[in-house]
Amino acid sequence: WEWHLWDHLIQDVNSTKENYGIVAEHPELLDINFARDGYKDWIHPNTLHYNPTFDQIIICSRHIGEFWIIDHSTTTEEARNHTGGIYDKGGDFLYRWGNPQTYRAGISIDQKLFGPHDAQWIVPGCPGEGNILIFNNGWNRPGELYSTIDEITPPIDDQGNYTYSSGAAYGPENLTWQYHAQDLRSFYASYISGCERLPNGNTLICNGPPGHLFEVTMDGDTVWSYNNTYPIPGSRVFRVRRYYAPFSPPITPNILGPHIGAVGMRYNYTIVTSDPDGDPVYYSIDWGDNTTVNWLGSYTSGEMITLTHTWVAENTFNITCRAKDQFDSMSNLSTWNVSIGIPYQPNNPSPADEAIDIDIHVNLRWDGGDPDSTDKITYDVYFGTNNPPPKIVSNQTTEVFNPGTLEYNNIYNWRIVAWDNQGMSATSPLWKFTTILDITAPTTTIALNGTLGNYDWFITPVYVTFESDDTESGVNYTLYKIDNDPWNIYNIPVKILTDGDHTLSYYSVDNVGNIETTKVAFLKIDTNPPHTTHTVTGLLGNNSWYISDITIILTATDNTSGINRTYYHIDDENWSIYTTPILITSDDSHNLSYYSVDTAGNTQQIQDQFVFKIDQTTPTINLTLTAQNLLKTKWLLTATVSDETSGIHKVDFYIDDLIQGTVIAPGPYDWYYEGCGTAAYAVVFDNAGNIKTSPHVNSLDISPVSSHELLQLNQFLRTIWQGHSLI
Numbered sequence: 001w002e003w004h005l006w007d008h009l010i011q012d013v014n015s016t017k018e019n020y021g022i023v024a025e026h027p028e029l030l031d032i033n034f035a036r037d038g039y040k041d042w043i044h045p046n047t048l049h050y051n052p053t054f055d056q057i058i059i060c061s062r063h064i065g066e067f068w069i070i071d072h073s074t075t076t077e078e079a080r081n082h083t084g085g086i087y088d089k090g091g092d093f094l095y096r097w098g099n100p101q102t103y104r105a106g107i108s109i110d111q112k113l114f115g116p117h118d119a120q121w122i123v124p125g126c127p128g129e130g131n132i133l134i135f136n137n138g139w140n141r142p143g144e145l146y147s148t149i150d151e152i153t154p155p156i157d158d159q160g161n162y163t164y165s166s167g168a169a170y171g172p173e174n175l176t177w178q179y180h181a182q183d184l185r186s187f188y189a190s191y192i193s194g195c196e197r198l199p200n201g202n203t204l205i206c207n208g209p210p211g212h213l214f215e216v217t218m219d220g221d222t223v224w225s226y227n228n229t230y231p232i233p234g235s236r237v238f239r240v241r242r243y244y245a246p247f248s249p250p251i252t253p254n255i256l257g258p259h260i261g262a263v264g265m266r267y268n269y270t271i272v273t274s275d276p277d278g279d280p281v282y283y284s285i286d287w288g289d290n291t292t293v294n295w296l297g298s299y300t301s302g303e304m305i306t307l308t309h310t311w312v313a314e315n316t317f318n319i320t321c322r323a324k325d326q327f328d329s330m331s332n333l334s335t336w337n338v339s340i341g342i343p344y345q346p347n348n349p350s351p352a353d354e355a356i357d358i359d360i361h362v363n364l365r366w367d368g369g370d371p372d373s374t375d376k377i378t379y380d381v382y383f384g385t386n387n388p389p390p391k392i393v394s395n396q397t398t399e400v401f402n403p404g405t406l407e408y409n410n411i412y413n414w415r416i417v418a419w420d421n422q423g424m425s426a427t428s429p430l431w432k433f434t435t436i437l438d439i440t441a442p443t444t445t446i447a448l449n450g451t452l453g454n455y456d457w458f459i460t461p462v463y464v465t466f467e468s469d470d471t472e473s474g475v476n477y478t479l480y481k482i483d484n485d486p487w488n489i490y491n492i493p494v495k496i497l498t499d500g501d502h503t504l505s506y507y508s509v510d511n512v513g514n515i516e517t518t519k520v521a522f523l524k525i526d527t528n529p530p531h532t533t534h535t536v537t538g539l540l541g542n543n544s545w546y547i548s549d550i551t552i553i554l555t556a557t558d559n560t561s562g563i564n565r566t567y568y569h570i571d572d573e574n575w576s577i578y579t580t581p582i583l584i585t586s587d588d589s590h591n592l593s594y595y596s597v598d599t600a601g602n603t604q605q606i607q608d609q610f611v612f613k614i615d616q617t618t619p620t621i622n623l624t625l626t627a628q629n630l631l632k633t634k635w636l637l638t639a640t641v642s643d644e645t646s647g648i649h650k651v652d653f654y655i656d657d658l659i660q661g662t663v664i665a666p667g668p669y670d671w672y673y674e675g676c677g678t679a680a681y682a683v684v685f686d687n688a689g690n691i692k693t694s695p696h697v698n699s700l701d702i703s704p705v706s707s708h709e710l711l712q713l714n715q716f717l718r719t720i721w722q723g724h725s726l727i
Contacts, residue, residue: 001072001074001075001076001079002076002079003057003070003074003076003079003091004079004080004091005030005043007079007080007081007091008028008029008030008082008091008092008093009029009030009031009032010023010026010029010030010031010032011023011031011032011033012031012033013033019032023103023104024103024104024105024167025166026103027093027096027103027105027164027170028082028089028092028093028094029092029093029103030064030068030093030102031102031103031104034064034101034102035063035064039063041063042063042064043061043063043064044061044062044063045059045060045061045062046060046061046062046117046118046192047059047060047067047117047118047119047120049119049120049121050072051121053124053160054086054156054160055071055072055073055086055160056069056070056071056072056094056160057069057070057072058119058120058121058132060116060117060118060119060134061116062115062116062117062137062139062191063115064099064102065098065099065102065111065113065114065115065116066096066097066098066099066102066113066116067096067097067098067113067116067119067132067134068093068095068096069093069094069095069096069162070091070092070093070094071085071086071087071089071090071091071094073085073086073087074090074091078090078091079091083411086160087160087161088387088432094160094162095154095156095162095164095170096170097112097113097132097152097154097170098111098112098113098116098134099111099112099113100169100170105167105168105169105170106169108142110169112136112150113134113136113150114136114137114138114139114140114141115137115138115139115140115190115191116134116135116136116137117134117135117137117191117192117193117194117208117239118133118134118135118193118194118195118239119132119133119134120132120133120134120195120196121133122151122197123197124332125199125332126197126198126199126201127197127201127218128151128176128177128197130153130156131151131152131153131154131176132151132152132154133149133150133151133195133196133197133203134149134150134151134152134195135147135149135189135193135194135195135205135206136148136149136150137188137189137190137191137193138188138190139190139191144184144185145185145188145190146180146181146184146185146187146188147180147187147188147189147193147207148178148179148180149178149179149180149195149203149205150175150177150178151175151176151177151178151197152172152175152176153172153176154171154172155170155171155172177218179203179205179216179220180220187207189207189208189209190209191208191209192208192209192236192237192238192239193205193206193207193208193209193238193239194206194208194238194239194240195239196240196241196242198215198242201217201218202215202216202217202218202223203215203216203218204240204241204242205240206237206238206239206240208236208237208238208239209236210227210235210236211227211228211229211235211236211237212225212226212227212228213225213226213227213228213237213240214226248275248276248277248329249275249323249324249325249329249330249331250273250274250275250276250279250281250301250323250324250325250329250330250331251273251274251275251276251323251331252273252323252331252332252333252334253271253272253273253283253321253322253323253331253334254271254272254273254334255269255270255271255319255321255334255335255336256269256270256271257269257270257336257338258338259336259337259338259339259345260338260339260340260342260344260345260371260426261311261338261339261340261341261371262340262341262371262372263311263312263313263314263340263341263372264310264311264312265310265371266308266309266310267308267309267310267338268306268307268308269306269307269308269309269319269336270304270305270306271283271285271304271305271306271307271321272302272303272304272305273301273302273323273331274301274302275301275323275325277325278301279301279325279326279327280297280298280299280300280301280325280326281297281298281299281300281301281323281324281325282295282296282297282298282299282323282324282325283295283296283297283299283305283321283322283323284296284321284322284323284324285307285319285320285321286319286320286321287309287311287317287319288317288318288319288320288338289311289312289313289315289317291309293307295324298326311338311340313340313341314340314341314342314372314422314424315339315340315341315342315424316337316338316339316340316342317337317338317339317340318335318336318337319335319336319337319338320333320334320335320336321333321334321335321336322334339424339426340371341370341371341372341375341420341422341424342370342371342420342424342425342426343368343369343370343375343377343418343419343420343424343425343426344367344368344369344370344371344418344426345418345426345427345428346366346367346368346379346399346415346416346417346418346426346427346428347366347367347368347428348366348367349364349365349366349414349416349428349431350364350365350366351364351431351433352431352433353429353431353432353433354432354433355433355434356433356434356437357434357435357436357437358406358433358434358435358436359435359436360405360406360407360408360435360436361405361406362403362406362433362435363400363401363402363403364381364383364400364401364402364403364414365399365400365401366399366416366428367399368399368416368418370418370420372420375420375421375422376420376421377397377418377419377420378394378395378396378397378418378419379395379396379397379398379399379416379417379418379419380393380394380395380396380416380417380419381393381396381401381414381416382413382414382415382416382417383401383403383412383413383414384412384413384414385410385411385412385413386413387413387430387432388413388415388430389412389413389414389415389430395419406435407435407473407511407512408435408436408437408438408472408473408511408512409434409435409436409437409438409439409473409512410434410435411432411433411434412432412433412434412435413430413431413432414430414431414432415427415428415429415430415431416428436472438472438473438510438512438514439514440470440471440472440510440514441470441508441509441510441514441515441516441517442468442469442470442475442478442508442509442510442514442516443468443469443470443508443516444466444467444468444469444478444506444507444508444516444519445466445467445468446464446465446466446467446504446506446519446521447464447465447466447467448462448463448464448521448523449462449463449464449465449493450462450463450525453526453600453601453602454564454599454600454601455561455599455600456524457524457525457526457561457599457600457601458523458524458525458526458527458600459525459526459527459600459601459602460525460527461495461496461497461525461527462495462496462523462525463493463494463495463496464480464493464494464495464496464504464523465493465494466478466480466490466506466508468508470508470510470511470514472510472512473510473511473512473514474510474511475508475509475510475511476508476509476510476511477489477490477508477509478490478506478507478508478509479506479507479508479509480494480504480505480506481504481505481506482494482496482502482503482504483502483503490506496523496525497525498525499525499526499527499528499559499560500524500525500560501522501523501524502522502523502524502525503520503521503522503523504520504521504522504523505518505519505520506518506519506521507519524561524600525560526558526560526561526598526599526600526602527602528558528560528602529558529596529598529602529603529604529605530556530557530558530563530596530597530598530602530604531556531557531558531596531604532554532555532556532557532566532594532595532596532604532607533554533555534552534553534554534555534592534594534610535552535553535555536550536551536552536553536612537550537551537553538550538551538614541615541688541689541690542649542687542688542689543613543646543687543688543689544613545613545614545615545646545687545688545689546612546613546614546615546616546688547614547615547616547688547689547690548614548616549583549584549585549614549616550583550584550612550614551581551582551583551584552581552582552584552592552612553581553582554566554568554578554582554594556596558596558598558599558602560598560600561598561599561600561602562598562599563596563597563598563599564596564597564598564599564601565577565578565596565597566578566594566595566596566597567594567595567596567597568582568592568593568594569592569593569594570582570584570590570591570592571590571591578594584612584614585614586614587614587615587616587617587645588613588614588645589611589612589613590611590612590613590614591608591610591611592608592610592611592612593606593607593608593610594606594607594608595607613646613688614645615643615645615646615686615687615688615690616690617643617644617645617690618686618690618691618692619641619642619643619648619684619685619686619690619692620641620642620643620684620692621639621640621641621651621682621683621684621692621693621694622639622640622641622694622695623637623638623639623640623680623681623682623694623695623697624637624638624640624697625637625638625680625697626638628672633674633675633676634672634673634674635672635673635674635680636670636671636672636673637653637660637670637671637672637673637680637682638668638669638670639651639653639663639669639670639671639682639684639694640669641667641669641684641692643684643686643687643690645686645688646686646687646688646690647665647686647687648665648666648667648669648684648685648686648687649664649665649685649686649687650662650663650664650665650684650685651663651667651669651682651683651684651685652682652683652685653671653673653680653682654680654681654682654683655673655675655677655679655680656677656678656679656680660673669682669684678698679696679697679698680696680697680698681693681694681695681696681697682694
């Protein structure tokens with residue numbers, strides 16, 4: 001069997017450690033930080049003392065200034081933990097006393113022990129038996145330094161359970177007895193030393209450093225003393241114990257026999273004891289029903305004797321027995337309980353005591369009955385997670401009980417009380433079992449509901465649903481969070497509207513606290529189509545006509561999933577994928593349409609209201625001049641023009657580089673001129689701004705007629721008036 005203090009530490013400094021907790025709420029554990037800073041011998045345990053009645057051990061710590069009591073009934077495995085053993089506390093402290101500062105239940109003035117040694121139970125047969133005696137060294141005691149022998153009465157019941165009020169210091173507050181020197185400072189041992197209560201009520205004391213041994217009465221009077229001189233040099237004594245001369249009393253007798261019987265039946269009991277000195281022994285027996293046997297014997301030490309007795313009434317009887325030797329040195333009293341006519345103590349529990357991994361739908365079963373076959377037996381069932389458990393049913397006639405559906409991973413306590421129709425009862429031991437351990441975390445799946453586009457992009461808002469399953473204790477709740485939002489409890493489908501990449505984190509917790517490992521899902525949403533624009537480069541003429549080749553650049557943007565492709569077509573051409581700038585060289589009015597598709601699959605509405613007009617060709621022009629009189633003082637200038645693309649805008653007429661007039665489309669492009677000049681030409685403009693100049697007409701003289709020409713003209717006119725034909 002082993003017990004390690006290291007398994008029962010607590011601290012409230014580092015929350016990442018397994019032993020992190022609130023010190024004041026766990027007096028059953030030792031605060032590791034209540035230690036001498038930098039002092040490697042921070043516990044300095046100096047005493048182990050065993051109590052066979054309760055199967056408990058005292059450990060005394062000099063440097064902590066207190067002693068602890070632990071349960072020895074545990075297994076080594078239970079001693080590492082916080083449950084198990086008779087007292088179901090595992091290896092945790094059952095009781096502690098001396099320095100409530102260590103568990104935050106007091107301050108320095110509440111400290112009782114200072115460097116203590118030799119904490120021990122006062123053994124049976126000695127005055128104060130069951131109390132605890134301590135050599136209180138007084139090391140580092142505030143004020144004067146002196147030692148005392150302190151006796152306390154611990155708050156314990158007859159089952160070995162200690163009383164404790166949460167948040168308070170362990171009792172008692174006051175000592176039962178104390179020894180100190182009249183001159184306090186004359187009795188001081190800063191280290192080692194010990195004490196022992198003797199059967200005569202005196203106390204044997206060892207003042208260790210000087211090796212001074214002495215015995216005192218309950219009134220503090222010294223009976224004798226002795227100063228040790230061995231070995232030489234040095235005289236220190238760690239502790240002292242009293243050894244006795246012969247004529248020791250017999251040991252407590254051992255009684256063996258039935259615990260249960262019926263009225264009027266004879267039952268045999270075997271009794272045995274031994275005497276340390278080998279003296280003959282005698283027995284005195286009380287059968288508990290006002291019948292006694294006084295001092296049977298003598299018998300040889302260690303000899304077994306058998307006695308017979310019959311009880312004539314129903315009840316529980318205490319058989320007591322004491323032994324003595326021939327010198328009347330008497331043993332302690334031994335006892336044996338026997339129930340006559342009382343129902344059999346319920347036994348053979350199912351589930352068995354301390355059973356584990358019990359199904360949560362288990363039925364409780366036990367064996368019962370009564371020695372008197374004519375008695376009718378009923379049962380009270382005590383059951384629950386509390387210790388002791390509450391009564392939940394009375395007067396049950398069968399030896400099976402269905403407690404209903406239990407909880408996973410829980411410790412259940414139960415006992416059965418059997419009653420007969422005479423009002424007699426028998427109570428079973430307290431049994432317990434642990435239901436099956438649910439160590440499996442829930443499993444959660446995720447479903448994404450929306451319209452899926454390309455490359456795992458959703459092109460609509462997405463509804464997220466979670467499905468959780470736990471086949472054992474069931475799902476308690478599911479938590480989720482979106483991106484860096486806080487965690488939320490899942491109740492209804494979650495709608496995600498925002499475009500972009502999203503991270504969904506989620507997990508579930510079952511009804512016993514098993515936590516699923518956090519899962520992560522990634523979600524991409526793009527509900528908006530891309531946007532496309534165009535730019536045109538080229539030489540812009542008039543009336544939105546380009547008079548050069550043009551280059552069209554399409555620019556598409558999508559802030560979420562990005563652009564997949566852009567499509568376009570010119571006039572009646574097929575749709576093409578846009579990769580490089582579009583070059584248009586042909587004269588005409590052109591229609592441009594385009595749209596883009598993003599990576600998610602969102603398609604932009606076709607953009608088709610864009611018209612681009614190109615006219616890079618100059619118009620044609622031919623100029624003719626016609627004299628409008630014989631004097632050649634009036635002329636008709638006629639321009640013959642054409643433009644197949646943008647059309648004619650105007651024609652300007654020039655005589656000797658001076659503009660004479662302008663004719664705006666649609667013509668006719670005639671201009672009358674009166675006067676003289678040497679050359680004529682015209683300039684035509686199309687609607688795009690292209691210009692063409694006609695050839696100069698300068699082979700015909702358009703200057704006024706000479707005097708000779710005027711004389712000929714006059715003769716011609718006269719002939720007309722005389723009626724002569726010119727032909």
